[in-house]
Amino acid sequence: xxxFFLPESPILLIVVIGAAILLFGAGRLPQLAKSxxxxxxxxxxxxxxxxxxxxxxxxPRDNTVQPPxxxxxxxxxxxxxxDAELEAEMARRKQG
Numbered sequence: 001x002x003x004f005f006l007p008e009s010p011i012l013l014i015v016v017i018g019a020a021i022l023l024f025g026a027g028r029l030p031q032l033a034k035s036x037x038x039x040x041x042x043x044x045x046x047x048x049x050x051x052x053x054x055x056x057x058x059x060p061r062d063n064t065v066q067p068p069x070x071x072x073x074x075x076x077x078x079x080x081x082x083d084a085e086l087e088a089e090m091a092r093r094k095q096g
Contacts, residue, residue, distance in 0.1 A: 024032055
């Protein structure tokens with residue numbers, strides 16, 4: 001009797017298929033399987049859309065102001081700049 005209730009039991013599978021045929025009829029089973037497949041597909045699509053919407057809502061908006069670009073000469077330490085580079089940097093800073 002224990003063998004009958006095991007999920008891997010082929011006897012249980014045969015009984016379930018037989019009960020489905022008796023309840024729904026052989027002609028209606030393909031329609032039932034098709035509607036179950038469509039429902040499953042629609043459910044997965046709804047989950048995917050919900051995740052996309054959640055990502056969009058949770059995503060922080062980038063409202064920060066970007067800092068101004070620094071010239072390549074300003075990235076050098078002052079001790080490594082030549083006089084011409086220092087004068088060019090001073091002139092650039094006076095303009096901006």
